[in-house]
Amino acid sequence: MADINISSLPDRSAAQADQGSHPAEPIWDLIELLFFAYRDFVSDPDDVLAKFSFGRAHHRVLHFVNRHPGMKVADLLEVLKITKQSLGRVLKQLVDQGYVVQKEGENDRRQRLLYVTPKGEALAMRLAGLQTERIARALGQLGPNAHEAARRFLVAMIDADGRDGVQKLIARADRARRPRS
Amino acid sequence: MADINISSLPDRSAAQADQGSHPAEPIWDLIELLFFAYRDFVSDPDDVLAKFSFGRAHHRVLHFVNRHPGMKVADLLEVLKITKQSLGRVLKQLVDQGYVVQKEGENDRRQRLLYVTPKGEALAMRLAGLQTERIARALGQLGPNAHEAARRFLVAMIDADGRDGVQKLIARADRARRPRS
DNA sequence: ATATTTATGTCAGCCATGTTGACATATTTC
DNA sequence: GAAATATGTCAACATGGCTGACATAAATAT
Structure with a gap:
């Protein structure tokens, strides 16, 4: 309950395409x-x-x-x-x-x-x-793919140059912990 | 590119149901x-x-x-x-x-x-x-509903007692900025 | 009308955790 | 053997948390 307040607002995120003209709304x-x-x-x-x-x-x-x-x-x-x-x-x-x-x-x-x-x-x-x-x-x-969605969002928020390093770090540690899964 | 590393791992998030027994994997x-x-x-x-x-x-x-x-x-x-x-x-x-x-x-x-x-x-x-x-x-x-997904995830991460206050804060500021939309 | 509570500000000092710069030591590499 | 590398350490400083004590003005309660 109570998460209708925000989630019902329209998405004016400026993500899709702010084609040049005026500064996008934060x-x-x-x-x-x-x-x-x-x-x-x-x-x-x-x-x-x-x-x-x-x-x-x-x-x-x-x-x-x-x-x-x-x-x-x-x-x-x-x-x-x-x-x-x-x-x-x-x-x-x-x-x-x-x-x-x-x-x-x-x-x-x-x-x-x-x-x-x-x-x-x-x-x-x-x-x-x-x-x-x-x-x-x-x-x-949240829904069953919320984990995946959160992961993708957070990865995309990381600096482009550090992104691969971070993902490799996580993947490597993950493999090490469960040697043969 | 490069986000296949992680996202292909199975979801063993322990979110769904850790029915009591042993401590869930972080x-x-x-x-x-x-x-x-x-x-x-x-x-x-x-x-x-x-x-x-x-x-x-x-x-x-x-x-x-x-x-x-x-x-x-x-x-x-x-x-x-x-x-x-x-x-x-x-x-x-x-x-x-x-x-x-x-x-x-x-x-x-x-x-x-x-x-x-x-x-x-x-x-x-x-x-x-x-x-x-x-x-x-x-x-x-990401996909077109990524904004919505991120918002839901982040809201759910906030302390339960502060959640409503935060959402109201955001909603109120949102209304104030665009008086009649 | 006085007393109390509330909203805010301020002084003083402490602590955690970041910074820069300089320098030391052991080890590896050229 | 010289130079580069991985690490540690000393000293000093900045930021931004914290506690405790106290001050003032305005609102509220008795």
């Missing part, structure tokens, strides 16, 4: 909805993290290390788009407190490959569980 | 895509804002004041979910530099209703334009 609804949805999306983990004296920065690191084990530090910097000094601060805490370990690369011994400990995995999965609940609840209210 | 793809999409979504405005020595906080304030003129300070606090001290800092700068003005409420003279100046509107619209370009580009790559 797509207000999606701009604002992205803000609100993301705000709430990150809020569930925040509460749990606070109990561990961790913040969002720790969450992001823990998430990607858990999801993509063996990541190089450089990969993580690339993904998060932050500086190594910023990463260093939170990564050090995660390592010191036993959530993440670093192993020397086998081929290249300069590399410090990142892995979660069981303790790190437990926390990462707990946080992912919260976000999954929210997403599942949302998808449950 | 919905990794949407969790990560939300991160990447939002990261890029806010990055375009950031570059412009930097030229004005403004940050994301200024953007959020300017956006909501532009989009919902006459907002009370209390409304803005509610929407942004930050403290009045945090808001005060950036709002003061926006007022001092002539992007936002505050008018005494007519009924309640304690209120300081917020409005953008022409200068403020120009900046707000420029930033909204950047985000609209990205969204329009994304929607353009």
Whole structure:
């Protein structure tokens, strides 16, 4: 209930074709909805993290290390788009407190490959569980192809040059988790 | 091109029905895509804002004041979910530099209703334009009902108790902008 | 009419997390 | 052996959250 308010408005999205003339009307609804949805999306983990004296920065690191084990530090910097000094601060805490370990690369011994400990995995999965609940609840209210539609939309929103990298990242991690499906 | 990688995976989203037994597999793809999409979504405005020595906080304030003129300070606090001290800092700068003005409420003279100046509107619209370009580009790559699908998904992702408020906010602003359509 | 509540502003200080710049160390590659 | 690479670290700074305390004006309640 209550989602008739907005969804019944005509689509004047300017997506199809704004053939040159005057500046298109901003797509207000999606701009604002992205803000609100993301705000709430990150809020569930925040509460749990606070109990561990961790913040969002720790969450992001823990998430990607858990999801993509063996990541190089450089990969993580690339993904998060932050500086190594910023990463260093939170990564050090995660390592010191036993959530993440670093192993020397086998081929290249300069590399410090990142892995979660069981303790790190437990926390990462707990946080992912919260976000999954929210997403599942949302998808449950929509049609059967809502997952697919959301995925396509979000992929298309990513910078064109990063898009392939992101999709490969996800696909690779997906394969790794379920080796032969 | 390139969006076949992911979209061909089966949907094991756990949305439909996880009847109790064991913990559902996290919905990794949407969790990560939300991160990447939002990261890029806010990055375009950031570059412009930097030229004005403004940050994301200024953007959020300017956006909501532009989009919902006459907002009370209390409304803005509610929407942004930050403290009045945090808001005060950036709002003061926006007022001092002539992007936002505050008018005494007519009924309640304690209120300081917020409005953008022409200068403020120009900046707000420029930033909204950047985000609209990205969204329009994304929607353009998808089917004709992608806008609707994205809207539904994002609405469903919002906290249940805030959902109605958000939708009313958007609908109201929408009506105000195009008085009789 | 006075007391209380409400809307807003402000000061001071703290914390998390981003930044730049410089430099150190180990290892690989040329 | 020299140069490039992967990583770590120190110092300093900026932004934008936070709490707590307190101030003012206007509305509302007793």
